[in-house]
Amino acid sequence: MSTLTLRAAPPERLDFLAINPLALSRLSQAEAERLEVGTTRRGVRLGDCFSVSLDGSDTLTIEGGHERLDRVGAALSEGAIRITGDVGQRLGAGMAGGRLTVTGHAGPYAASGATGGTIIIEGDAGDHAGGAVYAAKAGLDGATLIIRGSAGAHLGDRMRRGIILAGRAGAFAGSRMIAGTIAALAVGDHPGYGMRRGTLVVGAHGRMSPTFVETGAHDLVFLRLLARSLKGLSAEHADLLGRPLRRYSGDLATIAKGEIWVAS
Amino acid sequence: MSDLTLNGIRVVDTFAEAFDVAGTAIVVTNDTAKWAMIAATTMTGFATSVIGCGAEAGIDAELSPEETPDGRPGVRILLFGFEPKGLKEQLIKRVGQCILTCPGTACYAGVDGPTKIKLGGAIRYFGDGFAIAKRLPDAAGKARRYWRIPVMDGEFLCEDSVRAVDGAVGGGNLLFLGRTHSETLKVAEIAVEAAKAIPGAILPFPGGIVRSGSKVGGRTKGMMASTNDAYCPTLKGRAGSALPAECGVVLEIVIDALTSQGVSDSMRAGLHAATEIGSRHGLIAVTAGNYGGNLGRHHYHLRDLLEKEG
Numbered sequence: 001m002s003t004l005t006l007r008a009a010p011p012e013r014l015d016f017l018a019i020n021p022l023a024l025s026r027l028s029q030a031e032a033e034r035l036e037v038g039t040t041r042r043g044v045r046l047g048d049c050f051s052v053s054l055d056g057s058d059t060l061t062i063e064g065g066h067e068r069l070d071r072v073g074a075a076l077s078e079g080a081i082r083i084t085g086d087v088g089q090r091l092g093a094g095m096a097g098g099r100l101t102v103t104g105h106a107g108p109y110a111a112s113g114a115t116g117g118t119i120i121i122e123g124d125a126g127d128h129a130g131g132a133v134y135a136a137k138a139g140l141d142g143a144t145l146i147i148r149g150s151a152g153a154h155l156g157d158r159m160r161r162g163i164i165l166a167g168r169a170g171a172f173a174g175s176r177m178i179a180g181t182i183a184a185l186a187v188g189d190h191p192g193y194g195m196r197r198g199t200l201v202v203g204a205h206g207r208m209s210p211t212f213v214e215t216g217a218h219d220l221v222f223l224r225l226l227a228r229s230l231k232g233l234s235a236e237h238a239d240l241l242g243r244p245l246r247r248y249s250g251d252l253a254t255i256a257k258g259e260i261w262v263a264s
Numbered sequence: 265m266s267d268l269t270l271n272g273i274r275v276v277d278t279f280a281e282a283f284d285v286a287g288t289a290i291v292v293t294n295d296t297a298k299w300a301m302i303a304a305t306t307m308t309g310f311a312t313s314v315i316g317c318g319a320e321a322g323i324d325a326e327l328s329p330e331e332t333p334d335g336r337p338g339v340r341i342l343l344f345g346f347e348p349k350g351l352k353e354q355l356i357k358r359v360g361q362c363i364l365t366c367p368g369t370a371c372y373a374g375v376d377g378p379t380k381i382k383l384g385g386a387i388r389y390f391g392d393g394f395a396i397a398k399r400l401p402d403a404a405g406k407a408r409r410y411w412r413i414p415v416m417d418g419e420f421l422c423e424d425s426v427r428a429v430d431g432a433v434g435g436g437n438l439l440f441l442g443r444t445h446s447e448t449l450k451v452a453e454i455a456v457e458a459a460k461a462i463p464g465a466i467l468p469f470p471g472g473i474v475r476s477g478s479k480v481g482g483r484t485k486g487m488m489a490s491t492n493d494a495y496c497p498t499l500k501g502r503a504g505s506a507l508p509a510e511c512g513v514v515l516e517i518v519i520d521a522l523t524s525q526g527v528s529d530s531m532r533a534g535l536h537a538a539t540e541i542g543s544r545h546g547l548i549a550v551t552a553g554n555y556g557g558n559l560g561r562h563h564y565h566l567r568d569l570l571e572k573e574g
Binding site for chain 2: 161197218219221222224229232
């Protein structure tokens with residue numbers, strides 16, 4: 001297992017796009033230490049902030065995270081990265097495969113555009129987790145994002161496919177969803193605002209948009225399949241589907257093929 | 265006729281001639297086993313022969329809730345056609361008319377294979393634009409795509425596509441030469457039970473048994489197939505009859521399977537089961553149907569099936 005150990009707080013925001021197990025396995029320790037990770041003209045290199053220990057394996061541990069570490073795991077396509085601590089924005093953005101685990105909190109836009117793999121945030125996530133960055137066509141795009149703590153506003157904004165699980169989420173969860181599935185124990189106001197398709201399963205919610213219409217309680221086969229899919233990810237979220245559920249259809253301001261299932 | 269014997273019953277030293285076919289499997293589930301079986305029975309009706317029905321189909325197995333994707337009771341159905349295109353047409357028609365229409369059903373792929381057949385992706389148009397696609401990981405973590413089509417009892421859930429296998433074989437067969445109708449039917453019934461117990465094999469004729477075995481062509485112009493006169497007891501004594509004088513009835517079982525081994529295993533099981541009780545039920549001999557070996561590339565020689573284990 002390769003390890004990067006944070007020696008001191010980074011002097012500026014660091015871009016970890018190029019730091020992943022596959023890339024590091026091709027480098028010597030000296031070459032890895034010379035990788036540029038700074039985002040200013042100061043030219044901060046990996047070895048300036050981290051002590052580096054490489055063994056060529058497909059697992060990388062980053063000991064000591066920091067909210068200035070941006071795009072951690074963004075180029076991950078295989079293997080695993082584990083960060084003990086916090087990370088900055090765009091955790092796993094565009095990630096294609098593998099497993100990314102953060103024991104602390106993550107900044108905004110975590111898992112944006114991620115097409116594969118699993119991203120687990122043990123703490124909280126910022127706004128737009130699984131959401132689209134500005135001008136991007138889609139947010140989460142096939143990966144699985146699990147947020148054990150709370151997510152900020154606009155969770156899964158414009159997500160296109162994949163699964164997001166969150167403890168609690170802020171307002172506008174699932175806004176502008178293209179497709180995919182979000183399950184949260186509670187969400188804020190206006191869940192599914194502007195969603196076209198997709199599924200939200202929530203334990204509780206804030207104010208519902210007036211462009212959603214209740215269709216009643218339904219015992220659908222789809223819910224059985226969804227519960228089975230979620231069971232391996234989070235029993236707590238799968239249990240939501242075992243409770244009586246009311247279904248809301250919307251957003252009627254769009255093509256209205258989305259749905260919000262509310263557990264009672 | 266030769267002097268092969270099994271359990272004291274004469275076995276003709278000949279072979280069954282079978283053909284490469286396109287085959288697929290689907291799993292149909294419902295809230296109760298009863299309604300899953302109703303759907304499966306309806307879908308596999310009028311599916312005895314590819315020539316006349318467009319497909320050959322049958323029920324492979326009843327599945328417990330633990331064996332199905334949605335945790336409900338289910339039935340595994342096998343469907344065979346001449347080629348993938350014809351198979352697809354029949355599959356869509358039969359699922360559309362018999363599974364979609366049946367209260368409470370859902371439909372899933374029942375086998376993996378190299379050829380993709382769009383199923384839910386075709387039937388979704390019944391949803392008139394209201395159907396919803398959903399991609400979810402299955403128990404093994406593999407992403408599967410489903411269509412949720414609004415219907416009057418809720419939703420019909422159907423997997424987007426199913427798979428056709430390579431190596432499916434249709435036309436394995438055994439002919440039972442008996443003395444009386446009731447006794448020969450009993451022998452054939454026992455053979456059917458043993459033959460269909462092989463996973464991945466079905467017997468598409470009524471109760472698994474066919475009394476109207478056929479030969480290729482006929483004396484009437486345009487007939488693709490006509491009665492197998494060599495095995496009709498009322499035509500005994502004519503030139504070309506293959507029946508001994510004491511034979512009064514011939515019944516045949518026909519076997520389709522997803523693999524050639526499945527056909528072989530199923531024929532073996534049927535042959536042994538029939539001969540084990542044959543002497544008590546007037547069974548005279550067991551033979552098999554072929555076309556001289558020139559039409560189908562799969563030849564199942566009965567002498568190779570005499571051992572109980574293949």
